[in-house]
Amino acid sequence: MPEIGYLGPEGTFSQEALEIYLGRSDRTDYTPRAFSAMPDILHAVTDGKIGEAFVPIENSIEGPVNEVLDMLAFEDGLMINGEAVIPIKQNLLALKGTAVNGITTILSHPQGIGQCRNYLASYFPQVMLKPVASTAQAAREVACGEAGLAAIGSGAAARKYGLDIIRNGIQDNGNNTTRFVVISRHDSAMTGDDKTSIVFSADDKPGSLYRVLEIFNIWEINLTKIESRPAKDQLGKYIFFVDMNGHREDEDISDALRMVRRKTSFFKLLGSYKNGGAVK
Amino acid sequence: MPEIGYLGPEGTFSQEALEIYLGRSDRTDYTPRAFSAMPDILHAVTDGKIGEAFVPIENSIEGPVNEVLDMLAFEDGLMINGEAVIPIKQNLLALKGTAVNGITTILSHPQGIGQCRNYLASYFPQVMLKPVASTAQAAREVACGEAGLAAIGSGAAARKYGLDIIRNGIQDNGNNTTRFVVISRHDSAMTGDDKTSIVFSADDKPGSLYRVLEIFNIWEINLTKIESRPAKDQLGKYIFFVDMNGHREDEDISDALRMVRRKTSFFKLLGSYKNGGAVK
Numbered sequence: 001m002p003e004i005g006y007l008g009p010e011g012t013f014s015q016e017a018l019e020i021y022l023g024r025s026d027r028t029d030y031t032p033r034a035f036s037a038m039p040d041i042l043h044a045v046t047d048g049k050i051g052e053a054f055v056p057i058e059n060s061i062e063g064p065v066n067e068v069l070d071m072l073a074f075e076d077g078l079m080i081n082g083e084a085v086i087p088i089k090q091n092l093l094a095l096k097g098t099a100v101n102g103i104t105t106i107l108s109h110p111q112g113i114g115q116c117r118n119y120l121a122s123y124f125p126q127v128m129l130k131p132v133a134s135t136a137q138a139a140r141e142v143a144c145g146e147a148g149l150a151a152i153g154s155g156a157a158a159r160k161y162g163l164d165i166i167r168n169g170i171q172d173n174g175n176n177t178t179r180f181v182v183i184s185r186h187d188s189a190m191t192g193d194d195k196t197s198i199v200f201s202a203d204d205k206p207g208s209l210y211r212v213l214e215i216f217n218i219w220e221i222n223l224t225k226i227e228s229r230p231a232k233d234q235l236g237k238y239i240f241f242v243d244m245n246g247h248r249e250d251e252d253i254s255d256a257l258r259m260v261r262r263k264t265s266f267f268k269l270l271g272s273y274k275n276g277g278a279v280k
Numbered sequence: 281m282p283e284i285g286y287l288g289p290e291g292t293f294s295q296e297a298l299e300i301y302l303g304r305s306d307r308t309d310y311t312p313r314a315f316s317a318m319p320d321i322l323h324a325v326t327d328g329k330i331g332e333a334f335v336p337i338e339n340s341i342e343g344p345v346n347e348v349l350d351m352l353a354f355e356d357g358l359m360i361n362g363e364a365v366i367p368i369k370q371n372l373l374a375l376k377g378t379a380v381n382g383i384t385t386i387l388s389h390p391q392g393i394g395q396c397r398n399y400l401a402s403y404f405p406q407v408m409l410k411p412v413a414s415t416a417q418a419a420r421e422v423a424c425g426e427a428g429l430a431a432i433g434s435g436a437a438a439r440k441y442g443l444d445i446i447r448n449g450i451q452d453n454g455n456n457t458t459r460f461v462v463i464s465r466h467d468s469a470m471t472g473d474d475k476t477s478i479v480f481s482a483d484d485k486p487g488s489l490y491r492v493l494e495i496f497n498i499w500e501i502n503l504t505k506i507e508s509r510p511a512k513d514q515l516g517k518y519i520f521f522v523d524m525n526g527h528r529e530d531e532d533i534s535d536a537l538r539m540v541r542r543k544t545s546f547f548k549l550l551g552s553y554k555n556g557g558a559v560k
Contacts, residue, residue, distance in 0.1 A: 039401070060515040066343055066394070085515060110390055110411065114346070121319070131390065131411045177515045209506060210493040217490050224516055226489060228507050235340040235365060235457045236504055 008034025082182030083276035187271030288314025362462030363556035467551030
């Protein structure tokens, strides 16, 4: 059975999200497989070792997942063929019997810490914050470590590593959701409710982004996202990730993208895929 | 003498950059003061404890410094009154006598690791990467830690913690520069070569970003940066940071910004300041 890669180890939010996605979409044709680093997951797709990857692309609070955007933009052979918007709930995890006022160090992935910044400043102003590679690794370090440690992470991580959830739902923003994309070597056929993603670099001239957006305005194409990233070759040059409603085989989208391609110095179609849930 | 805050401890790139900036601008009216966390620096400005803060706002490879952008957008009383573009050179630091093939763990700030991702994948594929709070903290942990540790960091960090530079200039991209801004409670008077920064949220309607950019196009104002960040209240809503050439008291800028303010649901002037070096 083909495999779908995610950022492990077991107990990460990615694993929780993948289970929700597979349940929602009623897909039983793939086996989940954990990878230890984001580039490894996507390289396994380009190398044909796995069929698909399920990776986060943006969070409603912390913003884009830069590593994923950069690989989509600059590496060949990766296309988006699906998406899912999953709510994220952060919890404070510790060994059974840990008193809240005995906590000296809190570990998590930098995004986990970022999502609870106000909570931590209010309730744990003196505690040391230690960024680690994943929320699951944070939970594992707490499970194996000395007293006084706590982790910010998922309920799945608490179960996996035998920790207690000593505070739940500690994220600053109740509306904390992450958008995941399914990445494969091809995109998806039209379903009638689709989205299309592109990335481009406008010419390095005043008003060039404006002139690209003008194209979408003329064809009355609804953009659901616009995100800038540095072009990496110089400060002040950007590439833009744009998502729109519609499939690349729709006549309007097809015509508009032909024009966008003509007006940009770098253009890449990232794929069309079924709309994965209203971005409310 | 008033103080200018930066992200410490001593030996960070921020300290190196601040020294370069103070030398370049021939300013002797401020004493540098290290802070241990980014929010503390900016809160010290709003509270009047220090006169200015010198903080990174974007890197040519890793992109925006989210914490700084979010505080500028959402907290009152902070304005940009200066900028400086500083080249960043990453080095591999270790205890004297460390053999390259004896390195088992490499520590750095997540941006330091990100800036050397390809180098690390090529030369240290098996090594554990450990993100910590700053490049200086990484150097300190290496200086105090067991054998086999190395840090990615500045030459200043090597000197401060008595480490050897065992590989220099290991960043993936030769064009690795960081733009720093000087943040104060007020912005700067016109010099004739100025920039102005704003942040706004376009209405949640198709084409609304396009309609704001149209305003700059009509007044022929040159935008030097456009950067999106999540609005935080829901996935798919964005705020936009825009920098332009000119001072807010220039007639064209003043008229255009009055119109932008009218067309946006959220608008904040972040300040006008002397152009701090060509963004080539």
